[in-house]
Amino acid sequence: MIRKILYLLVAAAFIAAPVEFFARQRFPELADRRQFAELSFIRLLNSGVVYRPGSNYDERFGFLNNPHIRETVRTDEYRYTVATNSLGFRTHEITPKPPGQRRLMLLGDSMFFGVGVDYPATVAGLLETARDSLQVYNFAMLGHNTVQSRIAARAFADQVGPDHIVCGVFIGNDLLTNALNYPDENNHIATHLDQVAASRKRLAAALAPFTWSTALRVAAYSVYIPRLRYQWAAAPDIIAATCDHLAAIANTATTVGSTFATVLIYPKDAVAGGPVEIWSQSRRPGRRLAETCRTRNIEIIDLLDHIEGPTDRDRYYYAQDGHLNAAGNQLIANLIAKHYLPPPATTQR
Template sequence: MPPVRRWIRRLLVACAAAFAGLVLAEGALAVFFPQPIYDIYIRDAVRGHRLEASAVRHCRTAEYRVEVRTNALGIRDREIGPKRAGERRLLCLGDSFTHGAQVSRDETFCQVLERSLGEPWEVVNAGIPGYETAHERIFLHNDLWGLEPDAVLVNFYQNDVTGWRVGADGDRLRLLDGNGAFLPAPSWHSRIRNRLCSRSHLYYIVWRALRDAHVWREAPDAQADPEAWSATEGNLRALVEECRAHSIPVGVAVLPWYGRVLQESVDRNDVHRRVPEVCAAIGVPYLDLLPSFLEDGRASLYYRIDGHFAHDGHALAAQEIERFIREQGWVR
């Protein structure tokens, strides 16, 4: 057999073996270690991304199986109609920790809080995975005032500092103004990546590992990077000022990272020191949930692999948030 044909044959055999290996790996992951993939994200020209409205998806991993439903606003809540006479609404802004795709809707801290407060209070879950303060202030300004909230709670997580540079799909974000508003630079490869992430367990786990490595490689720089904290403070200040313009009380809750609670890791972004300083400068009340989570210390507060709140974490967060808003006089 001529050398060229031998090389072609070897190449074809190698490609076939690689393809078979990928198929086997994909199948094994789907059965034994499924990833949290559910195709519910839509690219948005203003916010970068949003959730598909009135959608039903099922999120299944090795740790949980959850049905996720969105309403007409594209948030994980019931359909929200006009306010009834005497009804009060607390609007919760946040990211995937607030959204709570790892537990049933009834187990999210928003719903636990609503049941504990009782009538006339309704707690609206406006958490969107991948959002941070820049997304949240745009979302509030453009879409959420029609809900007529009586109070707004901004749920802050540590990647609200590093996340302003990296979008939910891994794209770098282009800052547009001094307040840190942004639009993602459109790219054909990000659309392909999003499609693969929503369909392939193998691709998702590799992409997530690479993305997290990129984010955490930059994380130590964020605590020393004045621009990162300036963008964060600018967006939070703009959000707070808009609430005040509507005569609506607003507060900030700092949600702790599982590594800080369960593994005694260092607060790499210095969030639990810097956020209180930012809130003091803005003049907005804040709640740091870290002391309560450290005192509790149960491993069941978080999903160990996923890293988000489990049932007990949502329950503890709801308990502490209720105490906070009662202290602020929002609920009497």
């Protein structure tokens, strides 16, 4: 019996040794425990949460694009041009509202920003084309969360004078950071540093069984941390934090005489369903958020009510990048127009 056990141990070592060697060579950044811990926390949040002075730093929002830029972004999947206004947003300059003009204010992250598409094919550009006399001000920004959307609404809604405010929430990375950030008394982004420390400690405990081997760290980083992200994001206190921020935006909308609605956008694997979604449970936080927000009378467009399955994933998302493609932007523009904007006036004969 002892010989059999020794034989199995030796055989396991012969298998594990080359796997570990390959992992260390292929993923050297995960071989160091401190670096593994930092990278794991970044992957868990899938977004920034603590902002410090540096490139594109902004005191109010944490970071913004530079004002008055015009640059073309190229990848293997797309090519698009970004132009920003004097505030650093991909939108019009704020001007006095003329009589008869209707305005819509968009808030959100890169999903509403329009990654991969030129302005006419963004949600904002498409809505302006679909409705006469409608001007859309898009304050969505790469990497922003719902807290920064709340700050933007409070900062600019009175100047814009919108008839409608629509905020996009991306289930893939907004919910956890929404619980860690908050607007301070000056309407600037701030961070619950004690909660960040507690989250780091909790993550370290969850990853403890994987830390003794680089190969196991690679496995944890690739497939286990995304599962943790969505498990934690579905917790009642995390859901409540996002609902609180959305309720605050709704209050701002009411103050300026605007309607308010939220669009819930899911990662492409959540839309596709199947084994990856079953493992990660990436649909559950969005469904819980929709249910909770509706009990608080927050209008919700849940994207999963309109698209589902691998075909829709391939139709509406970039395969590698994961952002909404031109068809995805068109889908959301159509949903917003259908639910919240009256149809164009017809000519009487």
